[in-house]
Amino acid sequence: MLFLCEIFITRYCSICMKKSYQSLEGNSTNDMKQVTHRNLITRLILSGLILLLTYSTAFAQGDPVTGKTLFNTNCAACHNLDKKMTGPALRGVEARLSEDQGLDRDWINAWIRNSSAVIKSGDAYAVKIYAENNNAAMTAMPQLSDEDIDNILAYTAQEKAAPSGGGEVATTQTSGGQNEGGISNELILGALAILFMLLALGLIMVNKTLRRFANANNIDIPEEGQRKSLWKAFIKNQFLLLVITIFFLLTSAYYVFGYFMQIGVDQGYQPVQPIHFSHKIHAGDNKIDCKFCHSSARVSKTSGIPSLNVCMNCHKSIYEYTGETTAEYTKEFYDAEIMKLYKAVGWSDEDQQYTGETQPIKWVRIHNLPDFVYYNHSQHVTVAGLECQTCHGPVETMEEVYQYSPLTMVWCLDCHKKTNLKTKGNAYYTKIHEELAKKYGVDKFTVKDNGGLECGKCHY
Numbered sequence: 001m002l003f004l005c006e007i008f009i010t011r012y013c014s015i016c017m018k019k020s021y022q023s024l025e026g027n028s029t030n031d032m033k034q035v036t037h038r039n040l041i042t043r044l045i046l047s048g049l050i051l052l053l054t055y056s057t058a059f060a061q062g063d064p065v066t067g068k069t070l071f072n073t074n075c076a077a078c079h080n081l082d083k084k085m086t087g088p089a090l091r092g093v094e095a096r097l098s099e100d101q102g103l104d105r106d107w108i109n110a111w112i113r114n115s116s117a118v119i120k121s122g123d124a125y126a127v128k129i130y131a132e133n134n135n136a137a138m139t140a141m142p143q144l145s146d147e148d149i150d151n152i153l154a155y156t157a158q159e160k161a162a163p164s165g166g167g168e169v170a171t172t173q174t175s176g177g178q179n180e181g182g183i184s185n186e187l188i189l190g191a192l193a194i195l196f197m198l199l200a201l202g203l204i205m206v207n208k209t210l211r212r213f214a215n216a217n218n219i220d221i222p223e224e225g226q227r228k229s230l231w232k233a234f235i236k237n238q239f240l241l242l243v244i245t246i247f248f249l250l251t252s253a254y255y256v257f258g259y260f261m262q263i264g265v266d267q268g269y270q271p272v273q274p275i276h277f278s279h280k281i282h283a284g285d286n287k288i289d290c291k292f293c294h295s296s297a298r299v300s301k302t303s304g305i306p307s308l309n310v311c312m313n314c315h316k317s318i319y320e321y322t323g324e325t326t327a328e329y330t331k332e333f334y335d336a337e338i339m340k341l342y343k344a345v346g347w348s349d350e351d352q353q354y355t356g357e358t359q360p361i362k363w364v365r366i367h368n369l370p371d372f373v374y375y376n377h378s379q380h381v382t383v384a385g386l387e388c389q390t391c392h393g394p395v396e397t398m399e400e401v402y403q404y405s406p407l408t409m410v411w412c413l414d415c416h417k418k419t420n421l422k423t424k425g426n427a428y429y430t431k432i433h434e435e436l437a438k439k440y441g442v443d444k445f446t447v448k449d450n451g452g453l454e455c456g457k458c459h460y
């Protein structure tokens, strides 16, 4: 009883405390300063905007941020900014080509869109670098627009940044919530309760032995009438007894119910992975499409985890981490994780070749339905057109993936009851659609109307 109350109180209090801390922090900005500085700030922003406008119209310069993404998807497989890979290092390439070779933007555009055409045309410099790079051909990329190339070159024109120290930008790390502290708190409380029980038991036993001693030595122990009457009064007060019994029953029912509903539900599960692979960095900061790595989600039952060869498409040239860091996740930490990848696939960064010694990575599976449930990704991703995030949550903000949804039967059914079938432009449904329209006389159908609640659809 005491134990249950304690759990309740500690949980409740910690929530309250967190709330009040947050509101304290929110108020700490200095209102006075804001008022006096507002005028100045507006002026500064305005003049900044005007400057920016004139500047951007004078030189049609690219955007290095977009350029970085384009570079990572199109060029990073062969080029690095500061290191020779399959192709030359590309930092400041435009300035270098125009100063040393007198080559202009038109040449670069033509080269990037189709380098072999430039080589074939007999262009002296093109022929020379082609030979210098062991006749390695660069992929033709006719799909890149002038603006794309502007952006890429703006990215390559950036100065090399000094290695950024820790604690620069605090990333908000969403955690699974349930795993955090809750269990260990309960464990500690449980241990304390057991300790108290043992103590009480010990006291009772000491009491008994003392009494036996007293009896054996014929010593009289005066009975305490007072204590007895208090206890009796308590028993007699039926109202108090009733209230306490009800309270006890309710709290225990609450916890027992909660406990049973938790069995087999792993919402928030976030295991430690063999390589700290950050979805925030890959899918968020670098905007790599989910399906680039989880390519089978579109066409098959499972989404699958990409093989390490997929990683090496990019990581042959991305050998270090240059993005934002925090005190917890430093550049050294991330670089070491990339080294783990190299070790696993047996890639020697110095020699730029595979050593042949591989050590497969065993990712820890997070989402796992019981074997008696049939779930199919392509049906939900391709046929129903659902976003990954509907079920997996904001994965692109997760430093490490955790299970976002409960994956219970009720969860599946709830969505099937309220989600409409995507009948427009879905050849799969033309016939079923007409039949259903006749049957229900309406135009929109939920998955349920199509039999999405039938046991056999999800259970073998």
Ligand code: HEC
Residues within 6 Å of the ligand: 071, 074, 075, 076, 077, 078, 079, 086, 087, 088, 089, 090, 093, 108, 111, 112, 115, 129, 130, 131, 133, 134, 135, 136, 137, 138, 139, 141, 152
């Ligand atoms: C498949 C590998 C590959 C990819 C992908 C690739 N390149 Fe190249 N690139 C090369 C190679 C190899 C060379 C050296 C010339 C040669 O051998 O054809 C080169 C040369 C260059 C040069 C001339 C460099 C110099 O120092 O003269 C530029 C500029 C260039 N690449 C830009 C790009 C850009 C921009 C992208 C992405 C849009 C890109 N490359 C994608 C392989 C690649």
Ligand code: HEC
Residues within 6 Å of the ligand: 273, 277, 279, 282, 283, 288, 289, 290, 291, 292, 293, 294, 305, 306, 363, 364, 365, 366, 367, 368, 388, 389, 392, 395, 396, 400, 401
């Ligand atoms: C660069 C490759 C890559 C990209 C891009 C990527 N993932 Fe992943 N994903 C992985 C790897 C590797 C794992 C296994 C390690 C882990 O769990 O963190 C994984 C694991 C997962 C898992 C957990 C699987 C399990 O064990 O149950 C989910 C869910 C997931 N990814 C969803 C997404 C979504 C949604 C996106 C797009 C927003 C995305 N991924 C983008 C590589 C990628």
Ligand code: HEC
Residues within 6 Å of the ligand: 072, 073, 275, 276, 277, 278, 279, 281, 282, 286, 288, 306, 307, 308, 310, 311, 312, 313, 314, 315, 318, 320, 321, 322, 323, 334, 335, 337, 338, 341
């Ligand atoms: C499409 C290109 C691409 C693919 C594929 C890719 N990465 Fe990355 N990876 C990046 C980029 C870009 C960065 C960030 C580099 C930076 O900011 O300097 C990065 C950073 C990392 C880091 C350091 C940050 C972190 O997440 O801890 C690790 C480790 C890493 N990748 C592992 C992997 C693994 C394992 C795979 C395969 C499952 C993979 N990468 C696939 C592009 C890719």
Ligand code: HEC
Residues within 6 Å of the ligand: 290, 291, 294, 297, 298, 301, 302, 303, 304, 305, 367, 368, 369, 370, 375, 377, 380, 381, 386, 387, 388, 389, 390, 391, 392, 407
């Ligand atoms: C309708 C909900 C839903 C949507 C939408 C969805 N998933 Fe899943 N995903 C699940 C469920 C449920 C599982 C567990 C499957 C199992 O255990 O058999 C899962 C498992 C996974 C896994 C673990 C490996 C596997 O295949 O079992 C990965 C990776 C994954 N999803 C990625 C994705 C990606 C990427 C997308 C978007 C292209 C996506 N999911 C869209 C519900 C969904």
Ligand code: HEC
Residues within 6 Å of the ligand: 369, 373, 374, 375, 376, 379, 380, 383, 384, 386, 390, 391, 407, 408, 411, 412, 413, 415, 416, 419, 420, 421, 422, 447, 450, 451, 452, 457, 458
């Ligand atoms: C976010 C909403 C959503 C969730 C969550 C969801 N589904 Fe679905 N499901 C759909 C939609 C929409 C369709 C209809 C797809 C189509 O057009 O055929 C569907 C169709 C299905 C079908 C085919 C039904 C038929 O009539 O042929 C099965 C089987 C299925 N889902 C299983 C599951 C299971 C198992 C889960 C839970 C692990 C689940 N779904 C969770 C939205 C969802």
Ligand code: HEC
Residues within 6 Å of the ligand: 264, 265, 369, 370, 373, 407, 408, 409, 412, 413, 416, 452, 453, 454, 455, 456, 457, 458, 459
């Ligand atoms: C949309 C898919 C779907 C449909 C339809 C469905 N189930 Fe389930 N069912 C599940 C999933 C997912 C689980 C696993 C839940 C978990 O692991 O917590 C499950 C679990 C169960 C369990 C095991 C008990 C449990 O909660 O783990 C039973 C029994 C069951 N279902 C019976 C049925 C019956 C009977 C029907 C038909 C009336 C039905 N199911 C229809 C998805 C479905």
